Amino acid sequence: MKTLRFCYDLKIEFSSPVTHHSFTVKCVARSDERQQVLQQEIRILPKEYLSENQDAFGNCYIFGRTDTEHTLFSVAASGVVRTGLADSTAEGDTYRQGVYLAQTAYTKPGPALGKLFEDLRGPGPEDALKAGRRYMEGLRSRFAYVSGSTDITTTAEEALTQGRGVCQDYSHILLSLCRQAGIPCRYVVGMLIGEGASHAWVEVFHEGRWYGLDPTNNTDVCEDHIKLSHGRDYSDCLLNQGVFTGFAGQKQSVSVQVWEKEPE
Amino acid sequence: MELFERTEVVNALLARYGVKFGIYKNNTFHEQLFPFDAIPRVIDAHEFAYLERGLKQRVDALNLFLLDIYNKKHILRDKVIPEEFIYASSGYLAQCEGVTPPGSVYSHISGIDLVLGKDGEWYILEDNLRVPSGASYPMIARELCRRSSPRTFQAVSVADNRSYADLLKQVLDHVNTGGLTVVFTPGRYNAAYFEHSYLAEKMRVPLVTGSDLEVENDHLYFKDYSGRKEQVGAVYRRISDDFLDPMTFRPESLIGVPHIFDVYRKGNVALVNAPGNGVADDKGIYYFVPKMIEYYLKQEPILHNAPTYLPYYEKDMRYVLEHFDSLVLKDVAEAGGYGVVFGNSMSASQKEDFIRLLKSEPRRFIAQEVIDFCDLPILEKGEKVERKADLRAFVLSGAETVVWKSGLTRFSRNPDSFIVNSSQGGGFKDTWVLNQ
Numbered sequence: 001m002k003t004l005r006f007c008y009d010l011k012i013e014f015s016s017p018v019t020h021h022s023f024t025v026k027c028v029a030r031s032d033e034r035q036q037v038l039q040q041e042i043r044i045l046p047k048e049y050l051s052e053n054q055d056a057f058g059n060c061y062i063f064g065r066t067d068t069e070h071t072l073f074s075v076a077a078s079g080v081v082r083t084g085l086a087d088s089t090a091e092g093d094t095y096r097q098g099v100y101l102a103q104t105a106y107t108k109p110g111p112a113l114g115k116l117f118e119d120l121r122g123p124g125p126e127d128a129l130k131a132g133r134r135y136m137e138g139l140r141s142r143f144a145y146v147s148g149s150t151d152i153t154t155t156a157e158e159a160l161t162q163g164r165g166v167c168q169d170y171s172h173i174l175l176s177l178c179r180q181a182g183i184p185c186r187y188v189v190g191m192l193i194g195e196g197a198s199h200a201w202v203e204v205f206h207e208g209r210w211y212g213l214d215p216t217n218n219t220d221v222c223e224d225h226i227k228l229s230h231g232r233d234y235s236d237c238l239l240n241q242g243v244f245t246g247f248a249g250q251k252q253s254v255s256v257q258v259w260e261k262e263p264e
Numbered sequence: 265m266e267l268f269e270r271t272e273v274v275n276a277l278l279a280r281y282g283v284k285f286g287i288y289k290n291n292t293f294h295e296q297l298f299p300f301d302a303i304p305r306v307i308d309a310h311e312f313a314y315l316e317r318g319l320k321q322r323v324d325a326l327n328l329f330l331l332d333i334y335n336k337k338h339i340l341r342d343k344v345i346p347e348e349f350i351y352a353s354s355g356y357l358a359q360c361e362g363v364t365p366p367g368s369v370y371s372h373i374s375g376i377d378l379v380l381g382k383d384g385e386w387y388i389l390e391d392n393l394r395v396p397s398g399a400s401y402p403m404i405a406r407e408l409c410r411r412s413s414p415r416t417f418q419a420v421s422v423a424d425n426r427s428y429a430d431l432l433k434q435v436l437d438h439v440n441t442g443g444l445t446v447v448f449t450p451g452r453y454n455a456a457y458f459e460h461s462y463l464a465e466k467m468r469v470p471l472v473t474g475s476d477l478e479v480e481n482d483h484l485y486f487k488d489y490s491g492r493k494e495q496v497g498a499v500y501r502r503i504s505d506d507f508l509d510p511m512t513f514r515p516e517s518l519i520g521v522p523h524i525f526d527v528y529r530k531g532n533v534a535l536v537n538a539p540g541n542g543v544a545d546d547k548g549i550y551y552f553v554p555k556m557i558e559y560y561l562k563q564e565p566i567l568h569n570a571p572t573y574l575p576y577y578e579k580d581m582r583y584v585l586e587h588f589d590s591l592v593l594k595d596v597a598e599a600g601g602y603g604v605v606f607g608n609s610m611s612a613s614q615k616e617d618f619i620r621l622l623k624s625e626p627r628r629f630i631a632q633e634v635i636d637f638c639d640l641p642i643l644e645k646g647e648k649v650e651r652k653a654d655l656r657a658f659v660l661s662g663a664e665t666v667v668w669k670s671g672l673t674r675f676s677r678n679p680d681s682f683i684v685n686s687s688q689g690g691g692f693k694d695t696w697v698l699n700q
Contacts, residue, residue: 022523024511051526053530054529055359056358056359056361056363063511063523065479095337098337098351099361102348241511
């Protein structure tokens with residue numbers, strides 16, 4: 001068990017003023033069996049109104065709009081979360097998890113993923129968590145972390161074919177393998193202890209519970225992870241989305257810091 | 265009959281009122297008149313009562329199915345429908361999970377296509393639960409026929425179909441969460457723009473586009489020309505799910521309303537029909553509708569499907585391959601008469617290619633027996649000739665489910681064609697339901 005502090009900062013700079021900016025922000029940590037949110041604050045600027053809602057997957061999100069002309073849009077979230085309270089989270093009935101079993105545009109296997117699945121598949125029946133861990137282990141020698149080698153549109157098949165990628169690609173590949181094996185699994189966005197950007201990992205459904213696997217670091221999800229959202233793939237967990245009026249280039253920067261809070 | 269002699273007059277008036285149908289072909293927009301034939305399809309009161317019972321039953325089951333699929337999923341738990349027919353369907357929208365629309369109604373306006381077989385039986389061809397169009401055509405045709413030939417309607421006691429707008433307004437009022445009711449059109453270049461404007465006018469509600477609507481503080485507002493905002497409680501939207509809200513669906517949509525889906529999720533506006541209905545009118549799901557009726561209503565289906573085979577099931581695949589030449593094959597993802605091929609019309613090499621595709625993607629197709637359906641007489645250059653025709657019945661679900669006492673009868677102008685869709689250049693007739 002750890003008590004973690006986090007700061008999530010998103011900035012979008014526009015090259016010329018934009019207006020009628022509608023946005024949706026999905027960077028709200030929620031308490032579950034694994035983590036307890038002790039404190040949380042989110043500031044979004046500029047805004048005319050803000051509203052909170054829950055999406056189809058149970059994630060909390062904030063939406064709003066601003067009609068004021070602006071060249072900077074910023075989201076600053078911070079809080080304190082107690083993590084590592086359990087190794088998994090309970091979920092309802094198995095027959096309702098089918099939505100996490102269907103391949104998506106990001107995870108759909110092609111020849112490379114099909115072959116990898118054949119190479120890694122177990123000799124006999126085994127449970128979902130063991131299988132998930134073996135696929136994760138198998139990825140270690142076959143896929144390399146190279147930042148900037150892929151972008152947000154890269155599919156699991158494309159990433160695997162070139163053999164390099166980032167946490168998003170590791171996660172999509174693991175999802176694709178688990179789904180080929182008939183294991184319901186989902187994409188998770190969150191934060192990891194240290195400094196950098198947001199992080200992504202996978203949860204597999206095993207005996208009525210969701211277990212986190214972090215394929216980028218080849219480890220089970222532990223007390224160093226703060227979860228923000230989950231969905232079928234990257235597109236369900238966008239941290240930030242927006243439409244606006246204006247003819248402008250945009251530059252987005254994200255900075256995430258997570259550190260352990262000193263015991264009081 | 266006097267009415268028939270006035271066909272040209274009625275068609276000229278329809279043209280003047282702009283009763284047109286748009287078609288996109290090779291990315292360009294063509295608008296064409298929707299040719300009207302004055303000989304009505306006539307359904308007597310007794311036969312209509314039978315259709316009414318069957319259609320209500322079917323639409324009630326479809327609405328229960330949609331509520332179940334996006335919430336508890338009991339029909340999957342009980343293995344009545346295989347899971348992959350839901351989650352692999354392009355009509356299934358995960359974004360709609362957990363939503364219970366106002367009044368628990370998903371399909372408020374259902375366009376059910378039927379044909380009358382030569383054996384005297386009606387067969388359901390398909391269910392249209394997304395944005396079914398067509399009611400306005402018999403409405404205005406009746407109006408103009410009554411005007412050009414009033415004596416006809418004194419002689420024959422036909423149920424008045426001009427009440428459609430009132431029925432529709434009652435449904436919209438029933439699900440309205442507080443505020444205005446509006447008709448939301450994608451605009452002038454939509455295939456059914458005439459219908460959008462006509463229904464708005466007849467219901468006396470604003471016809472709006474995306475830029476007239478705005479979300480603020482959990483509610484949807486209509487902004488009028490002076491900038492005044494008024495809350496909207498029900499949206500009869502004639503825009504497809506994909507384009508409805510760029511924040512939830514296709515992000516490049518410029519004709520949608522940002523965050524409209526978010527306030528709908530919160531229960532603060534009714535969207536009519538509800539998003540996500542495509543999962544129930546998928547051609548693959550069609551096969552399971554009789555099973556839904558048995559499952560949800562514990563009743564025998566009154567109206568029957570055309571005999572249908574799912575190549576997904578091995579037994580059905582074998583049947584399809586053995587009887588290929590006598591079947592019609594349909595791509596489940598296509599609509600409007602596209603993606604339909606007749607086994608006997610393919611060359612040997614086409615057939616070979618198709619069978620290869622069928623075997624690699626069995627979930628993508630259904631096969632049906634070709635129904636020998638009744639011809640209806642139409643007037644061509646003053647002569648009566650026989651053509652294939654179907655019937656689109658409109659079923660409205662609000663506080664209760666009602667079947668409109670009319671319908672859109674479409675016919676093929678090509679004597680050799682079975683495809684009657686207006687997007688394939690067919691014409692239409694009025695449908696008379698007799699009071700006796």
